[in-house]
Amino acid sequence: MTQPLGRLEKVDIRKIWEHEALSFTPWLAMPENLTQLGETLGIEFDEGNIREEVGIGDFSADILSSDLSGRKIIIENQLEKTDHDHLGKCIAYAAGVGAEIIIWIARNVRDEHKQAVEYLNSNSSDKLNFFLVQLEAYRIGDSKPAPHFTVVESPNEWTKIVRSQNSGNGEISEVKLKQQRFFEMVRDYGIEHSVKVSSWRHLILLRVYLDSCNSISDESCNAGDYRHKKCCE
Numbered sequence: 513m514t515q516p517l518g519r520l521e522k523v524d525i526r527k528i529w530e531h532e533a534l535s536f537t538p539w540l541a542m543p544e545n546l547t548q549l550g551e552t553l554g555i556e557f558d559e560g561n562i563r564e565e566v567g568i569g570d571f572s573a574d575i576l577s578s579d580l581s582g583r584k585i586i587i588e589n590q591l592e593k594t595d596h597d598h599l600g601k602c603i604a605y606a607a608g609v610g611a612e613i614i615i616w617i618a619r620n621v622r623d624e625h626k627q628a629v630e631y632l633n634s635n636s637s638d639k640l641n642f643f644l645v646q647l648e649a650y651r652i653g654d655s656k657p658a659p660h661f662t663v664v665e666s667p668n669e670w671t672k673i674v675r676s677q678n679s680g681n682g683e684i685s686e687v688k689l690k691q692q693r694f695f696e697m698v699r700d701y702g703i704e705h706s707v708k709v710s711s712w713r714h715l716i717l718l719r720v721y722l723d724s725c726n727s728i729s730d731e732s733c734n735a736g737d738y739r740h741k742k743c744c745e
Contacts, residue, residue: 518652525591525619525649528657532591537564537574538615540589545659546577552661552720553643555613556580568608571601576609591647593620599628606640615643621664629665641667 529536539545543559550557558578566576575587586605590598598616606614616629621644629644636642644665649657 518655520650520652523651525647526658528649529591532589533574535567536591536601537589538552540587541575546575548659549615549617549645549661553615553666554643555585557585558582566609568605571604573601573605573609576611579613582608585613585615585616586611589613590618591614592618592728594618594625594644594722599625602642603632613641613643615645616646617645617661619647621646626665633667634663643667682691699739 525536529539540549541562541564543562546557546559546562549555556579558580561578563576565572565574572591573586575585577585578589579585585607586602587597588602588605594616598618602614602616606613626644629642630656632640632642642665643663646662646664648662649658650660651657
């Protein structure tokens with residue numbers, strides 16, 4: 513017998529958090545909620561270093577924290593559609609405190625702001641990491657609403673690693689470029705099909721496998737390993 517299933521329903525986040533500064537920011541600043549955000553982004557927050565409404569010049573950053581390695585993190589919250597004002601605040605706050613990680617959370621994301629964050633990640637220093645996150649909430653039946661964070665834009669980790677590793681001689685090896693192109697395709701495929709993908713375990717294993725390619729020459733691609741051949745096409 514098939515077990516009865518509930519229906520996932522989207523909840524208006526304004527019915528959960530009526531005010532950005534007075535309700536959402538204090539909620540997000542709780543360690544257990546920042547941990548949930550961190551799990552989505554791959555960041556481990558320092559739970560002993562979380563501050564709200566931190567003054568920076570004439571303005572206040574929503575949340576200032578750090579990760580376990582000591583890198584400063586700025587979080588800017590927006591319960592509406594992204595705008596130029598909040599983009600400017602993210603940059604100004606990061607510059608004001610020397611943050612290496614910027615997290616911009618919004619209800620809806622405009623294409624031009626997604627492109628702006630992608631541009632900043634691609635053209636900034638290796639230390640600067642900019643995340644653009646969409647906030648939603650869902651419930652099943654009469655259950656309590658649950659927040660859902662979706663990463664819209666994140667640092668292109670492979671681009672930064674390759675650029676950093678080759679900064680000394682100004683050259684990027686062909687293998688590294690092929691690895692970068694492969695993971696860019698994986699990223700784009702994941703964004704497009706994320707709703708249909710039940711597990712990313714195989715992609716993670718594949719990434720670990722391809723990490724070893726740093727010490728493997730192009731000739732290895734002809735050794736008959738199908739996976740390696742596909743990554744270098």
